[in-house]
Amino acid sequence: MNAGVKQTIELQMNSLKNLPVLPEASLRILAAINTPEIPIDKLADALSLSSGLVARLLGLANSAYFARGRNVSDIRTAIFQVLGLDLVKALALAIIFNVLFDTRKCQGFDAEYFWIRSLTTAVSAQKLAAEIPQLREFTPSTIYSGGLLLNIGILVLGYLQPDELHGIFVDSKKNRLSVAQEISQQLGQSHYQIGYFLLHKWHLPMLYQVLLQNYENKDFEGAEQSLLALLRICERLSATVITGQPINPLEFEAECRKIELPLERVLELAEQLAENQPAMQKLATIMGN
Template sequence: MNAGVKQTIELQIGSLKNLPVLPEASLRILDVINTPDIPIEKLADALSLSPGLVARLLGLANSAYFARGRNVSDIRTAIFQVLGLDLVKALAQAIIFNVQFDTRKCQGFDAEYFWIRSLTTAVSAQKLAIEIPQLRVFTPSTIYSGGLLLNIGILVLGYLQPEELHEVFVECKKTGLPVRQGISRHMGQSHYQIGHFLLRKWHLPVLYQVLLDNYENKDFEGIELPLLILLRVCERLSVTVISGESINLQEFESECRQIKCPLSNIQELAEQLAENQPAMQKLAAIMGN
């Protein structure tokens, strides 16, 4: 490792130690979100602590993806009639992170692409999990949140080290190297590890910490393994669908066999996702603002 790369890694690790503290309102909201079987009324009351969060959730509830012609004007209606408890909990968590990390100083950071990829991964995982017995131990909102939080480390880098992340984007565009590999090479650790650092500091549920900490660990054998495999499949699937490329089912065969997910389900889901891309883009635009 040369001196320049070593210094960059040391600076990057040092900056992580300076991650902002969450506002009190956000801490209270996250605590409620991650409380099992929370009554909808208590969730609505907690969300109301953040007018900005409520406005964003109402924007989502009135988007083309969800509203279907209805006009939703209050958070309780959004939860009861449009989004549902599980989805509100997952989206609220993601919005809190997005608001906390302003990435506008990072040239080349495409917030809309970031969120359409995260949302597509989350939706894919939740839909595929329905017919996979191994994943029934996880709630739908847990699976959805796992997809949304998967790339949270990129948001952290865009906020803390915008110039360094921009350099990674430029290099990857020139060389065709995947961004995740560019980050690992440039920063000395993956964005999944950086995301894990954030979740641990903010005391988010251990499950999400485990998912990020072991996302690239091929020797992991914990009870979370089926969910890890599903998220790996769905992240690659989302990239392919968003790019408009054709699905090569053979690329998913080994992992799908491990979790007993029929390849026909992957093909069917890919077609559904492609049809829903315009609505998902509008949804991602709201998330990224």
């Protein structure tokens, strides 16, 4: 390891120690989001602690993707009649992170692309999970949130080290590596591990910590192994669909077999996702602003 790489890794580790403390309002909102079967009124009251979050959720509820001509002016209506309880929980989680980690100083960070990747992964996981008996113990909102949080470490880097992450974006194109590969190569650990540090510091539900901590561990044998396999499938699927590349069934076959997921279902979903990309793009734009 040369001195420059070592210094970069040390800088990264020191920066992680400076992760912001989660505000009290956000703590209460996250507690509500992660309360199973919480009444809509109690969730609405918790979300109302953040005017910015309410404004963003109402913007989503009134977007063409959801509203279908209706005008939604209060958060309870948005939850009950438009977005639904599970989706509001997942979107609120993503919006909290987006607000706390301002990545505008990172020149190469494309917030819209980040969120459409995250949203497509989350939607894919939620839809495909219905085909997998081993995942019945996980709620749809949990699976959706797991997909949204996979790449949270990139947001952290964009906030803490904007110049370093911009350099990684440039180098990944030059070296023809994925951003994830370039982060691991330059920083000595993956963005999944960085995301895990954040979730651990903020005491978010253990499930999400386990998913990020073990995402790259193909030998993991815990209760979450089937969900991890599904998320790997969905992250690869989202990258392929968004770039408009043709689906190569061989890239998905082994993971699908492992969790008894019909490969045909993945290919069908890929077509559906491609058709819905314009609507997903609008949703990602609202979330990324």
